[in-house]
Amino acid sequence: MEIGTRIDETGTLSRDGGAFCLRRDAGGRYQLELQRTPVDLVEKRVRLVGTLVGAELVSADGVAPA
Numbered sequence: 001m002e003i004g005t006r007i008d009e010t011g012t013l014s015r016d017g018g019a020f021c022l023r024r025d026a027g028g029r030y031q032l033e034l035q036r037t038p039v040d041l042v043e044k045r046v047r048l049v050g051t052l053v054g055a056e057l058v059s060a061d062g063v064a065p066a
Contacts, residue, residue: 005052010066013038013046022048022058033059041065 011024020032020042033053038046041063050060 001052003052003054007048007050007052007058010045010047013041013044013063015042022046028056030056030058032063033057034063035060038063 007030009022009024009026009030011022011026011029014021014023016031020034020038022030022032024030030048032048032050045066046063047066048058048060049062050058053059
């Protein structure tokens with residue numbers, strides 16, 4: 001995928017050290033840039049909407065329960 005691609009995927013939100021990532025239902029994972037820390041959604045299935053800003057890095061517009 002190209003940088004700037006809109007992302008709308010589901011998966012499991014997890015913590016990786018001090019960062020958050022999405023383990024994608026489709027396989028693979030994205031590291032997330034988040035404005036808000038969704039600690040209540042960690043290890044739960046979520047929907048991620050955002051923009052690809054780097055290799056496997058997404059600037060998240062929103063993370064919500066799936």
